[in-house]
Amino acid sequence: xxxxxxxxxxxxxxxxxxxxxxxxxxxxxxxxxxxxxxxxxxxxxxxxxxxxxxxxxxxxxxxxxxxxxxxxxxxxxxxxxxxxxxxxxxxxxxxxxxxxxxxxxxxxxxxxxxxxxxxxxxxxxxxxxxxxxxxxxxxxxxxxxxxxxxxxxxxxxxxxxxxxxxxxxxxxxxxxxxxxxxxxxxxxxxxxxxxxxxxxxxxxxxxxxxxxxxxxxxxxxxxxxxxxxxx
Amino acid sequence: xxxxxxxxxxxxxxxxxxxxxxxxxxxxxxxxxxxxxxxxxxxxxxxxxxxxxxxxxxxxxxxxxxxxxxxxxxxxxxxxxxxxxxxxxxxxxxxxxxxxxxxxxxxxxxxxxxxxxxxxxxxxxxxxxxxxxxxxxxxxxxxxxxxxxxxxxxxxxxxxxxxxxxxxxxxxxxxxxxxxxxxxxxxxxxxxxxxxxxxxxxxxxxxxxxxxxxxxxxxxxxxxxxxxxxx
DNA sequence: TCAAAAGTGTTTTACCTACACCCATGA
DNA sequence: TCATGGGTGTAGGTAAAACACTTTTGA
Numbered sequence: 001x002x003x004x005x006x007x008x009x010x011x012x013x014x015x016x017x018x019x020x021x022x023x024x025x026x027x028x029x030x031x032x033x034x035x036x037x038x039x040x041x042x043x044x045x046x047x048x049x050x051x052x053x054x055x056x057x058x059x060x061x062x063x064x065x066x067x068x069x070x071x072x073x074x075x076x077x078x079x080x081x082x083x084x085x086x087x088x089x090x091x092x093x094x095x096x097x098x099x100x101x102x103x104x105x106x107x108x109x110x111x112x113x114x115x116x117x118x119x120x121x122x123x124x125x126x127x128x129x130x131x132x133x134x135x136x137x138x139x140x141x142x143x144x145x146x147x148x149x150x151x152x153x154x155x156x157x158x159x160x161x162x163x164x165x166x167x168x169x170x171x172x173x174x175x176x177x178x179x180x181x182x183x184x185x186x187x188x189x190x191x192x193x194x195x196x197x198x199x200x201x202x203x204x205x206x207x208x209x210x211x212x213x214x215x216x217x218x219x220x221x222x223x224x225x226x227x228x229x230x231x
Numbered sequence: 232x233x234x235x236x237x238x239x240x241x242x243x244x245x246x247x248x249x250x251x252x253x254x255x256x257x258x259x260x261x262x263x264x265x266x267x268x269x270x271x272x273x274x275x276x277x278x279x280x281x282x283x284x285x286x287x288x289x290x291x292x293x294x295x296x297x298x299x300x301x302x303x304x305x306x307x308x309x310x311x312x313x314x315x316x317x318x319x320x321x322x323x324x325x326x327x328x329x330x331x332x333x334x335x336x337x338x339x340x341x342x343x344x345x346x347x348x349x350x351x352x353x354x355x356x357x358x359x360x361x362x363x364x365x366x367x368x369x370x371x372x373x374x375x376x377x378x379x380x381x382x383x384x385x386x387x388x389x390x391x392x393x394x395x396x397x398x399x400x401x402x403x404x405x406x407x408x409x410x411x412x413x414x415x416x417x418x419x420x421x422x423x424x425x426x427x428x429x430x431x432x433x434x435x436x437x438x439x440x441x442x443x444x445x446x447x448x449x450x451x452x453x454x455x456x457x458x459x460x461x462x
Numbered sequence: 463t464c465a466a467a468a469g470t471g472t473t474t475t476a477c478c479t480a481c482a483c484c485c486a487t488g489a
Numbered sequence: 490t491c492a493t494g495g496g497t498g499t500a501g502g503t504a505a506a507a508c509a510c511t512t513t514t515g516a
Binding site: 052053 | 325
């Protein structure tokens with residue numbers, strides 16, 4: 001039985017590609033839709049922008065309402081404006097992305113009832129998605145893959161304390177290729193944005209690795225310099 | 232005397248930052264608006280997206296209607312969605328940019344009457360602009376400055392045949408700094424994307440420079456490789 | 463004592479930077 | 490012949506890439 005779908009005029013929406021790292025696996029946040037069209041389909045967290053909110057604010061609000069995650073800073077990466085991307089009317093969507101540290105804030109609970117649930121799903125295992133969300137996801141993935149190769153943004157995904165091997169694994173997952181261990185470590189340590197801790201990994205049945213922290217201040221300084229240095 | 236301005240609901244618009252090089256000067260396309268709000272102000276070529284066209288098509292159409300330039304391929308670079316950026320209602324605008332070869336197609340003539348004229352204006356000499364167009368222009372300029380430092384896109388601005396000095400001047404204008412002549416030449420020639428012609432500059436009162444052409448095929452090959460090569 | 467991952471250096475190559483003088487041409 | 494921009498090479502430093510073995514630890 002078909003549901004009647006009202007037509008509407010132009011609206012803007014936001015869709016979010018939120019990355020997280022769980023046990024070395026790169027995941028993104030998906031919701032199960034609780035509304036037509038595509039009711040009960042998997043989709044990126046996304047909804048319509050209100051008249052009186054900027055798109056940046058809308059992104060934050062929408063992510064909160066659909067997943068319960070609060071105050072997540074996101075960047076926009078592309079705007080999708082094909083005519084028939086939404087079956088009910090003209091919807092142009094601005095896609096945002098963010099990278100999250102999963103440790104702790106794993107509780108996902110939609111606040112609105114537009115979503116029946118929100119879950120982390122491995123990027124290797126994305127199901128069929130509503131609308132053109134697969135395209136949006138792919139582009140978002142390309143975005144972070146590209147960005148990580150000139151800016152050490154991987155820390156945003158890692159727990160506060162991490163080993164160099166964890167860091168390297170993350171790079172390998174995102175870039176989808178093997179990296180040389182010695183060269184990787186040399187390069188990372190050379191950046192000078194890692195603080196070596198007097199602590200080691202625990203609970204492993206092999207030689208425990210040193211733990212490191214990301215040094216925000218040095219990162220900011222380095223990044224500043226690279227920006228103004230140009231080419 | 233105040234004009235009555237109707238309020239409207241959400242609409243999308245497109246704004247274009249079109250770069251051109253004229254006698255070594257970097258310019259952008261501006262129109263003089265022939266409509267409220269901001270009637271008689273300078274503005275970026277921009278207008279409202281129709282219900283039945285994709286934003287990419289809208290960009291091409293709008294640029295044509297406002298400037299008479301046909302079939303210009305543009306890329307989007309940012310979407311501006313602050314609440315009050317348009318005095319009459321909620322307008323979210325997707326900004327596009329392009330780099331044009333000016334030789335030949337300098338005839339600018341608005342086709343619609345939303346613009347009373349369209350002109351090339353030096354980026355060093357941009358007047359006060361309507362809406363938040365100054366912000367959009369600045370961001371567009373940053374975009375090409377950033378892009379040129381990892382991709383040799385400067386050719387799009389130059390005439391078909393050009394000298395190395397012209398190419399260097401263009402880089403200097405966009406990057407806003409002096410470059411070393413020998414290093415610049417070495418680097419450019421090393422890319423292997425320049426075809427040396429058996430021709431020289433004419434009509435200059437000093438030693439005539441060799442002319443070069445941009446080799447599209449080699450560029451595509453190189454660019455391909457860099458994309459898949461990653462880091 | 464074994465398995466599993468941590469940790470470590472050197473060489474080669476490519477690229478970037480700095481730097482100054484002679485050459486060709488038209489006026 | 491002079492003014493103007495065209496054209497050229499080398500040396501030093503830095504960063505990336507290739508490459509394999511020893512060490513530590515818990516089970």
